[in-house]
Amino acid sequence: MKSTQALVLVFLALLFAWAGQIALGFFQVGKLEPILNEETNYTVPPVPSGLAQTGSRVFAAQGCLECHSLSVRGPTGSADIARGWGPRRTVPRDYLFREPAWIGSSRIGPDLSNIGIRLPDANELMMHIWNPRLKKASSTCPPHPWLFDLKVSGPIIEKEALPVPSKDWKQILPTYQAKALVAYLQSLHSDYSLPEAPLK
Numbered sequence: 109m110k111s112t113q114a115l116v117l118v119f120l121a122l123l124f125a126w127a128g129q130i131a132l133g134f135f136q137v138g139k140l141e142p143i144l145n146e147e148t149n150y151t152v153p154p155v156p157s158g159l160a161q162t163g164s165r166v167f168a169a170q171g172c173l174e175c176h177s178l179s180v181r182g183p184t185g186s187a188d189i190a191r192g193w194g195p196r197r198t199v200p201r202d203y204l205f206r207e208p209a210w211i212g213s214s215r216i217g218p219d220l221s222n223i224g225i226r227l228p229d230a231n232e233l234m235m236h237i238w239n240p241r242l243k244k245a246s247s248t249c250p251p252h253p254w255l256f257d258l259k260v261s262g263p264i265i266e267k268e269a270l271p272v273p274s275k276d277w278k279q280i281l282p283t284y285q286a287k288a289l290v291a292y293l294q295s296l297h298s299d300y301s302l303p304e305a306p307l308k
């Protein structure tokens with residue numbers, strides 16, 4: 109083979125890879141826009157609060173994605189919806205305000221795309237982060253006590269203190285990171301309709 113032929117082949121191989129992975133991806137999802145609901149004047153997907161966006165960093169830093177995915181598959185060939193992981197499949201538009209879009213692949217724990225619907229209560233989420241075994245004795249979700257401050261209990265119990273004492277009767281106060289993580293978990297819900305993924 110002549111060297112010019114080899115060069116053309118190398119060029120074509122690179123061109124196909126670029127077209128398949130970059131150009132095609134761009135044409136499929138690169139121009140997605142949020143949809144404005146003219147009645148409420150809010151967009152879908154909803155814009156997460158600043159606290160929730162900080163919480164997504166905590167989620168990443170704590171390695172929650174090692175065990176939890178953030179993407180519900182459709183009913184064809186998957187039991188995600190039957191398992192109660194969400195009202196509909198996740199589509200690329202759902203990640204518009206998630207930067208970066210964490211999809212996750214490991215499912216040692218349940219998918220969390222709709223944990224904001226399954227466990228909407230901030231206190232329950234907080235208790236889960238402190239120690240998942242308080243609610244479910246067999247839980248293998250790791251506790252995250254370093255996201256809390258322990259403070260000697262005085263006559264006044266702070267409003268934010270978890271409704272359980274620590275082993276040495278100190279009150280357990282969520283740190284800013286724990287609060288942000290809970291706000292993030294609460295922001296995870298795809299209970300809105302999109303043209304490509306309507307709610308049934």
Ligand code: HEC
Nearest residue numbers: 170171172174175216217218223226240244247248249250
């Ligand atoms: C070592 C793997 C692992 C890691 C890391 C992990 N989890 Fe879990 N998680 C699990 C498993 C397994 C379950 C299911 C058992 C249960 O319900 O407690 C679970 C359950 C949960 C649930 C309840 C889900 C439901 O549908 O009721 C929440 C919420 C949760 N995890 C949040 C988190 C958060 C937030 C982090 C990071 C701070 C995290 N997990 C890190 C394994 C993990």
